[in-house]
Amino acid sequence: MKVQYQLLHKDKETGARRGTITTNYGTFDTPMFMPVGTKATVKMLTPEELKDCAAGIILANTYHCWLRPGEDIIAKAGGLHKFMNYDGPILTDSGGYQVFSLAKPKDITEDGVYFKSHIDGQKLFLTPEKSIEIQNKLDSDIAMSFDECPPASASHEYMQKSIERTLRWAARGKAVHKNENQSLFGIIQGGPYEDLRKLSAIETVKMDFDGYSVGGVANDGEPKEDMYNAIRYSTPYIPEDKTRYLMGVGEPLDIIEGVILGIDLFDCVIPTRLARHGNAFTKDGKINLKNAKYKEDFTPIEDDCDCYACKNYTKAYIRHLVTSNEALGGRLLSIHNIRFLIKLTEDIRKAIEEDRLLSFKEQFKTRYEKIGKNR
Amino acid sequence: MKVQYQLLHKDKETGARRGTITTNYGTFDTPMFMPVGTKATVKMLTPEELKDCAAGIILANTYHCWLRPGEDIIAKAGGLHKFMNYDGPILTDSGGYQVFSLAKPKDITEDGVYFKSHIDGQKLFLTPEKSIEIQNKLDSDIAMSFDECPPASASHEYMQKSIERTLRWAARGKAVHKNENQSLFGIIQGGPYEDLRKLSAIETVKMDFDGYSVGGVANDGEPKEDMYNAIRYSTPYIPEDKTRYLMGVGEPLDIIEGVILGIDLFDCVIPTRLARHGNAFTKDGKINLKNAKYKEDFTPIEDDCDCYACKNYTKAYIRHLVTSNEALGGRLLSIHNIRFLIKLTEDIRKAIEEDRLLSFKEQFKTRYEKIGKNR
Numbered sequence: 041m042k043v044q045y046q047l048l049h050k051d052k053e054t055g056a057r058r059g060t061i062t063t064n065y066g067t068f069d070t071p072m073f074m075p076v077g078t079k080a081t082v083k084m085l086t087p088e089e090l091k092d093c094a095a096g097i098i099l100a101n102t103y104h105c106w107l108r109p110g111e112d113i114i115a116k117a118g119g120l121h122k123f124m125n126y127d128g129p130i131l132t133d134s135g136g137y138q139v140f141s142l143a144k145p146k147d148i149t150e151d152g153v154y155f156k157s158h159i160d161g162q163k164l165f166l167t168p169e170k171s172i173e174i175q176n177k178l179d180s181d182i183a184m185s186f187d188e189c190p191p192a193s194a195s196h197e198y199m200q201k202s203i204e205r206t207l208r209w210a211a212r213g214k215a216v217h218k219n220e221n222q223s224l225f226g227i228i229q230g231g232p233y234e235d236l237r238k239l240s241a242i243e244t245v246k247m248d249f250d251g252y253s254v255g256g257v258a259n260d261g262e263p264k265e266d267m268y269n270a271i272r273y274s275t276p277y278i279p280e281d282k283t284r285y286l287m288g289v290g291e292p293l294d295i296i297e298g299v300i301l302g303i304d305l306f307d308c309v310i311p312t313r314l315a316r317h318g319n320a321f322t323k324d325g326k327i328n329l330k331n332a333k334y335k336e337d338f339t340p341i342e343d344d345c346d347c348y349a350c351k352n353y354t355k356a357y358i359r360h361l362v363t364s365n366e367a368l369g370g371r372l373l374s375i376h377n378i379r380f381l382i383k384l385t386e387d388i389r390k391a392i393e394e395d396r397l398l399s400f401k402e403q404f405k406t407r408y409e410k411i412g413k414n415r
Numbered sequence: 416m417k418v419q420y421q422l423l424h425k426d427k428e429t430g431a432r433r434g435t436i437t438t439n440y441g442t443f444d445t446p447m448f449m450p451v452g453t454k455a456t457v458k459m460l461t462p463e464e465l466k467d468c469a470a471g472i473i474l475a476n477t478y479h480c481w482l483r484p485g486e487d488i489i490a491k492a493g494g495l496h497k498f499m500n501y502d503g504p505i506l507t508d509s510g511g512y513q514v515f516s517l518a519k520p521k522d523i524t525e526d527g528v529y530f531k532s533h534i535d536g537q538k539l540f541l542t543p544e545k546s547i548e549i550q551n552k553l554d555s556d557i558a559m560s561f562d563e564c565p566p567a568s569a570s571h572e573y574m575q576k577s578i579e580r581t582l583r584w585a586a587r588g589k590a591v592h593k594n595e596n597q598s599l600f601g602i603i604q605g606g607p608y609e610d611l612r613k614l615s616a617i618e619t620v621k622m623d624f625d626g627y628s629v630g631g632v633a634n635d636g637e638p639k640e641d642m643y644n645a646i647r648y649s650t651p652y653i654p655e656d657k658t659r660y661l662m663g664v665g666e667p668l669d670i671i672e673g674v675i676l677g678i679d680l681f682d683c684v685i686p687t688r689l690a691r692h693g694n695a696f697t698k699d700g701k702i703n704l705k706n707a708k709y710k711e712d713f714t715p716i717e718d719d720c721d722c723y724a725c726k727n728y729t730k731a732y733i734r735h736l737v738t739s740n741e742a743l744g745g746r747l748l749s750i751h752n753i754r755f756l757i758k759l760t761e762d763i764r765k766a767i768e769e770d771r772l773l774s775f776k777e778q779f780k781t782r783y784e785k786i787g788k789n790r
Contacts, residue, residue, distance in 0.1 A: 080735065084742045109710065109735040117713055117731060125727045335484065338492055352500045356492060360455065360484040367459045367742055 068096025097129040103138035119179030132180035168209040223250035237273030251283035258288025275302035311377030347379035443471025449682040472504040478513035494554030507555035543584040598625035612648030626658035633663025650677035686752030722754035
């Protein structure tokens with residue numbers, strides 16, 4: 041089946057959406073944060089642990105699965121769900137984001153993109169058709185269109201050419217999309233330019249995808265307001281009965297802002313990446329467990345957190361694991377950080393239901409920013 | 416309380432012992448394999464996963480806990496059990512084995528051993544009293560005496576002096592052992608020399624420890640028959656109502672042979688170390704999951720294994736994780752390998768109960784050695 045978005049309630053002040061998405065592998069609530077399983081594994085964790093975090097859906101990277109182990113092996117295994125033993129919804133990206141970070145500008149042609157494998161330097165070529173073909177074989181619940189991901193700093197002229205090509209690529213991908221059990225989402229690009237976001241959104245929606253994402257906002261270093269504007273310029277053109285997915289965004293305040301601007305779905309590597317560096321999200325900002333002040337801190341990361349790490353381990357123990365390079369440390373922090381972002385979306389959902397998302401945002405922000413981001 | 420060994424049955428042909436050990440944290444069956452949690456964590460795994468493997472007891476290293484995070488922090492946490500959230504029995508070694516691998520011969524004095532920290536090169540001094548004091552604070556269920564661990568190749572003359580000193584060290588450690596909730600085991604040394612093993616065993620047993628271990632057998636490269644002889648020369652002098660622990664041994668065939676020679680308890684890093692290199696125990700010998708032949712092998716590591724890894728994942732998926740350096744791969748292999756050795760002790764127990772340990776050994780060995788150790 042194709043995914044079905046159901047709108048349950050809109051926050052009276054902001055219009056933020058509380059809904060559900062129904063997939064082949066069950067229904068989950070939105071807004072939702074989606075943990076990233078780059079190489080068909082959310083780093084260090086099992087499917088059971090992700091479910092304990094109340095993950096509604098996870099993301100796997102087409103580029104990485106294509107290179108290793110290869111989409112044919114995953115297809116022979118019976119698709120991604122069976123290969124990685126995950127019986128919940130899975131979304132695959134198009135590979136575009138990874139490929140463009142490896143390709144040089146001259147390697148981007150109308151036909152597709154030439155680039156070198158990050159594993160062995162082998163020269164590879166990815167096209168819209170190939171991306172869809174790989175995703176069909178991976179058999180994810182949601183596939184993404186192959187798009188160009190120019191930097192937000194690209195000129196208006198370049199960006200216009202880019203989104204026009206991305207529209208042609210979207211049409212080419214849609215034409216070859218064969219998997220009846222898989223939905224296909226279109227991607228809205230256009231950088232910081234209002235007219236281009238509008239153009240990209242309207243033309244993408246005309247192609248009638250099963251859902252839509254706002255892309256090109258997770259580039260490093262751009263001002264937050266640019267990100268929020270890119271969303272603001274894109275979402276009004278997306279039909280209300282379709283999912284809106286903001287790609288690559290996982291900072292707590294950005295999730296709240298994204299929801300206010302109409303987003304349903306988020307993904308980001310940040311919870312697992314922070315974890316591997318000893319960092320934990322808390323409602324009082326991020327903390328680094330390597331800090332000596334946690335040496336004899338026999339309290340959990342957060343007293344009121346319901347995650348496995350907080351229910352069973354102290355900061356002193358996790359600090360010991362992290363400073364001793366013991367993998368269990370990163371594993372416990374990954375669980376906590378993923379649960380933190382998913383719990384945040386639960387709190388957001390409740391706030392929408394009760395029409396108080398703006399006051400929730402103010403409360404959360406005041407506390408989160410009080411001490412500073414890196415204690 | 417002090418640990419209590421109860422003998423339930425002896426294999427009629429070999430005299431191998433089937434029993435139980437009762438501790439502050441419950442009773443477990445013997446023979447038993449003990450996973451190693453070097454730095455107060457069995458690498459990558461949670462206590463729940465160890466219990467799913469049916470681990471009866473785990474080992475933590477005194478040397479590592481002393482250096483990081485320090486025994487005082489663990490004591491403040493309420494001891495090792497609370498610090499690492501493990502509510503089953505824990506044994507701590509004495510630190511001797513690690514220290515002797517870092518010390519030069521001239522640094523070994525009657526008083527104790529000078530050596531340099533493997534972390535920061537700091538000069539440190541460990542004595543029998545200090546080892547016991549640290550272990551008292553760690554509050555493990557079983558502490559080990561501080562012993563010298565000379566190489567098996569040491570001369571008879573050196574070995575004799577060494578075991579005499581180890582006996583004096585054992586007496587000094589016992590004299591300062593204060594933790595009433597902790598048992599203290601003595602260690603029998605003597606290398607490959609029958610007379611010295613006998614001397615060490617008789618004199619150690621005279622001190623009336625709560626249990627005994629056979630040490631100095633896990634050195635690399637010595638012939639298997641030397642290891643078996645060292646056990647053979649030691650166990651006859653250990654009272655029947657006390658636990659017999661063979662330190663550092665975890666190869667399946669050595670576990671079976673050790674049990675035949677009267678051993679109850681084993682420990683070794685081998686299951687987790689093999690796992691980190693992509694290796695798995697199977698009843699047909701060890702296999703390396705990196706091998707290309709597992710690329711499309713959608714069967715578990717072992718069809719009839721009841722571990723979490725075998726019940727949920729294929730060799731093809733684990734191979735993908737291992738070749739992609741994804742931590743979940745080592746985690747799944749650690750679970751499988753630990754479960755494999757503990758299941759082996761379960762099979763051994765059943766064979767003892769049915770007086771067929773020798774035929775079990777022949778069957779196991781024939782199959783295990785058939786294909787070769789590193790397929």
